[in-house]
Amino acid sequence: MNGLSSINIYSPADLSQSLQTMDTPCLLVDEARMNTNILRLHDRLQKAGVAFRPHFKTAKSWDVFSRMMTGPHGPATVSTLREAEELIRHGVTDIIYAVGISPDKLPRVQRLRKGGITLAVLLDSVEQAVAVASASDPFDPIPVLIELDCDGHRSGVKPQDATLLLSIAKALTPKARLMGVLTHAGESYEARGQAALEAAAEQERMAVVTAAETLRAAGHPCPVVSVGSTPTAFTAQSYEGVTEVRAGVFVFFDLVQAGIGICTTDDIALSVLSTVIGHQREKGWTIIDAGWTALSSDRGTAGQTVDQGYGLVCDVAGHPMADLVVTIVNQEHGIVAARPGSPRLDCDLPIGTRLRILPNHACATATQHDRYHVIGAGKNTVTEIWERGRGW
Amino acid sequence: MNGLSSINIYSPADLSQSLQTMDTPCLLVDEARMNTNILRLHDRLQKAGVAFRPHFKTAKSWDVFSRMMTGPHGPATVSTLREAEELIRHGVTDIIYAVGISPDKLPRVQRLRKGGITLAVLLDSVEQAVAVASASDPFDPIPVLIELDCDGHRSGVKPQDATLLLSIAKALTPKARLMGVLTHAGESYEARGQAALEAAAEQERMAVVTAAETLRAAGHPCPVVSVGSTPTAFTAQSYEGVTEVRAGVFVFFDLVQAGIGICTTDDIALSVLSTVIGHQREKGWTIIDAGWTALSSDRGTAGQTVDQGYGLVCDVAGHPMADLVVTIVNQEHGIVAARPGSPRLDCDLPIGTRLRILPNHACATATQHDRYHVIGAGKNTVTEIWERGRGW
Numbered sequence: 001m002n003g004l005s006s007i008n009i010y011s012p013a014d015l016s017q018s019l020q021t022m023d024t025p026c027l028l029v030d031e032a033r034m035n036t037n038i039l040r041l042h043d044r045l046q047k048a049g050v051a052f053r054p055h056f057k058t059a060k061s062w063d064v065f066s067r068m069m070t071g072p073h074g075p076a077t078v079s080t081l082r083e084a085e086e087l088i089r090h091g092v093t094d095i096i097y098a099v100g101i102s103p104d105k106l107p108r109v110q111r112l113r114k115g116g117i118t119l120a121v122l123l124d125s126v127e128q129a130v131a132v133a134s135a136s137d138p139f140d141p142i143p144v145l146i147e148l149d150c151d152g153h154r155s156g157v158k159p160q161d162a163t164l165l166l167s168i169a170k171a172l173t174p175k176a177r178l179m180g181v182l183t184h185a186g187e188s189y190e191a192r193g194q195a196a197l198e199a200a201a202e203q204e205r206m207a208v209v210t211a212a213e214t215l216r217a218a219g220h221p222c223p224v225v226s227v228g229s230t231p232t233a234f235t236a237q238s239y240e241g242v243t244e245v246r247a248g249v250f251v252f253f254d255l256v257q258a259g260i261g262i263c264t265t266d267d268i269a270l271s272v273l274s275t276v277i278g279h280q281r282e283k284g285w286t287i288i289d290a291g292w293t294a295l296s297s298d299r300g301t302a303g304q305t306v307d308q309g310y311g312l313v314c315d316v317a318g319h320p321m322a323d324l325v326v327t328i329v330n331q332e333h334g335i336v337a338a339r340p341g342s343p344r345l346d347c348d349l350p351i352g353t354r355l356r357i358l359p360n361h362a363c364a365t366a367t368q369h370d371r372y373h374v375i376g377a378g379k380n381t382v383t384e385i386w387e388r389g390r391g392w
Numbered sequence: 393m394n395g396l397s398s399i400n401i402y403s404p405a406d407l408s409q410s411l412q413t414m415d416t417p418c419l420l421v422d423e424a425r426m427n428t429n430i431l432r433l434h435d436r437l438q439k440a441g442v443a444f445r446p447h448f449k450t451a452k453s454w455d456v457f458s459r460m461m462t463g464p465h466g467p468a469t470v471s472t473l474r475e476a477e478e479l480i481r482h483g484v485t486d487i488i489y490a491v492g493i494s495p496d497k498l499p500r501v502q503r504l505r506k507g508g509i510t511l512a513v514l515l516d517s518v519e520q521a522v523a524v525a526s527a528s529d530p531f532d533p534i535p536v537l538i539e540l541d542c543d544g545h546r547s548g549v550k551p552q553d554a555t556l557l558l559s560i561a562k563a564l565t566p567k568a569r570l571m572g573v574l575t576h577a578g579e580s581y582e583a584r585g586q587a588a589l590e591a592a593a594e595q596e597r598m599a600v601v602t603a604a605e606t607l608r609a610a611g612h613p614c615p616v617v618s619v620g621s622t623p624t625a626f627t628a629q630s631y632e633g634v635t636e637v638r639a640g641v642f643v644f645f646d647l648v649q650a651g652i653g654i655c656t657t658d659d660i661a662l663s664v665l666s667t668v669i670g671h672q673r674e675k676g677w678t679i680i681d682a683g684w685t686a687l688s689s690d691r692g693t694a695g696q697t698v699d700q701g702y703g704l705v706c707d708v709a710g711h712p713m714a715d716l717v718v719t720i721v722n723q724e725h726g727i728v729a730a731r732p733g734s735p736r737l738d739c740d741l742p743i744g745t746r747l748r749i750l751p752n753h754a755c756a757t758a759t760q761h762d763r764y765h766v767i768g769a770g771k772n773t774v775t776e777i778w779e780r781g782r783g784w
Binding site for chain 2: 023
């Protein structure tokens with residue numbers, strides 16, 4: 001990952017800077033909120049008696065991820081092989097690469113598996129299974145999960161498609177090792193209300209449990225039964241037959257999750273610190289130095305009941321300023337205005353005012369930055385810098 | 393910039409990799425197209441007798457930018473002070489920081505100006521002018537441009553607002569140095585057809601010329617009269633009274649510019665190389681390993697005549713595959729399908745197929761990557777790696 005390894009360019013003087021003086025735009029993490037979010041999911045899953053396999057893709061920072069994990073060596077989920085490399089470097093040995101494998105990535109997978117690393121790949125076709133079996137050493141078979149499509153969101157075998165499931169299992173055997181089944185309830189992001197969320201979670205569970213039963217009935221061991229999405233992780237009523245839960249965005253939460261009802265805006269641990277650089281007062285515009293390079297262009301709340309534009313505006317202490325959102329983003333400019341349809345606010349934010357913008361989608365906003373500026377629990381200054389990686 | 397300085401992690405072996413074998417997703421630059429794009433604008437502006445001040449914000453790479461410049465020391469435009477630092481490190485001495493200044497950034501501006509660097513700041517209020525004058529050393533005044541709002545796009549003084557213009561000039565004098573006026577025809581991106589583009593360019597020109605005349609009539613020298621946007625740079629019919637033109641995205645061009653009519657898709661020098669990782673055949677979906685981390689979430693063509701989704705799909709040689717676009721992006725997945733409304737394509741792209749995705753917005757897509765993989769003129773392999781920076 002980018003400079004994630006060793007370089008710390010920050011002098012102690014930088015860390016003494018207050019939110020009123022540090023360079024903007026920059027990415028802030030509220031450590032207390034983050035810790036609470038982690039504790040909340042750990043508690044819930046521990047009570048449910050199901051293992052937790054956190055996803056690295058949101059934070060992409062060892063400083064954050066080491067707190068999300070339930071053990072020093074994993075389990076863990078990644079979305080790129082670069083993420084897997086980073087976790088292996090930190091001693092993680094149990095990893096699922098949860099994006100469908102292409103055959104050309106198998107040599108790199110094999111290099112990463114050296115030294116006893118469990119790095120499982122995901123697939124949903126016979127074509128991929130043949131390629132993985134072909135790349136496998138029979139004395140060291142590549143572990144494989146079959147991806148299920150529980151809700152039409154993206155990739156995966158339909159849970160009822162026993163023919164395809166068994167054809168894939170057959171193509172894997174005996175050279176590769178079928179480790180289990182996995183699904184992601186991506187459509188749970190569209191669910192509204194507790195009943196709909198519980199239904200999405202149950203649909204997610206049923207998809208993998210059904211597929212696991214099909215495979216086992218045909219004599220294929222299927223030890224891992226993996227589900228995961230932040231909305232279902234917080235609402236599932238049963239984990240019967242499920243062995244593990246994956247989630248990532250919960251560590252910071254965001255406006256999309258608040259819109260779904262999984263958290264409140266007071267739980268959101270990530271924000272972009274920015275500075276007012278101008279106005280177009282007759283339009284009710286306040287212009288800030290955070291555009292899409294700092295906030296991302298994610299519009300994840302566009303289809304929700306409350307459209308948060310490109311982010312909800314808070315004061316420097318993190319308190320939302322009712323109905324002020326970022327309505328337009330250019331590369332290095334954001335335009336703050338009253339949410340469309342709101343009564344026009346007579347907002348007076350002089351040039352130089354510091355504002356914090358809560359993100360629509362924590363993964364997307366974090367990706368735009370190379371480091372987290374950590375506001376320590378109980379503090380109002382930056383107490384640590386956590387490097388963040390990206391790339392493939 | 394991120395590791396931009398010295399590290400080259402690529403061995404000669406990496407450079408011999410073909411587009412069929414290199415790790416994906418990754419960012420490609422077609423060097424021949426890029427050179428042609430640069431030549432086209434240089435030629436046009438040279439014939440018009442107006443200076444060119446290229447914008448660093450699109451490429452953020454010295455390897456690219458050094459070819460865009462008309463001289464080894466500038467002139468240049470930047471959108472962040474980090475960009476200015478990078479250019480100064482490479483010997484550029486004539487820079488405009490073309491985003492409204494906030495007072496807290498002035499100490500950093502002053503540090504960057506040491507050693508005879510002309511780093512001009514932009515402002516559109518008396519409040520900022522007072523702050524800049526206050527930060528200025530009368531023996532080394534900070535150069536200032538007043539931003540004009542030529543089309544209601546974003547920041548800037550209305551060209552007709554002589555009172556505000558003169559109040560700003562008065563607040564600057566004598567401690568800071570009024571260097572000129574600047575505007576950006578951001579709304580030219582919405583113009584359709586040659587006549588509308590020419591009108592946008594003329595409106596851009598008139599805004600700065602009018603303001604410069606107002607300032608000069610009141611005794612304020614106004615040597616720099618700066619306009620700039622890629623659409624107007626290619627369509628303006630007159631530069632009378634204008635001293636320089638700024639543009640950035642033209643170096644790569646993109647689908648938004650093609651939609652406006654400033655280029656064709658055959659001129660687009662930037663693409664994301666990706667690999668097919670799966671299908672949902674009954675939906676006509678081909679799934680690739682390029683999601684929003686690789687493509688960005690930019691939907692700049694959404695309001696254009698031809699909506700290109702999250703990018704236009706080309707084969708590995710760079711030829712567009714009619715009506716195939718990226719219709720959905722998740723973090724590491726892209727869904728390729730026929731453009732909505734198109735006849736369903738019977739596309740057969742096996743797992744492992746390499747595709748190149750042309751970007752909606754070159755600036756946004758490039759920002760998602762740390763390096764350019766350069767396809768040398770007349771070659772079909774990567775001949776160079778150019779590092780790219782980001783951050784503030």
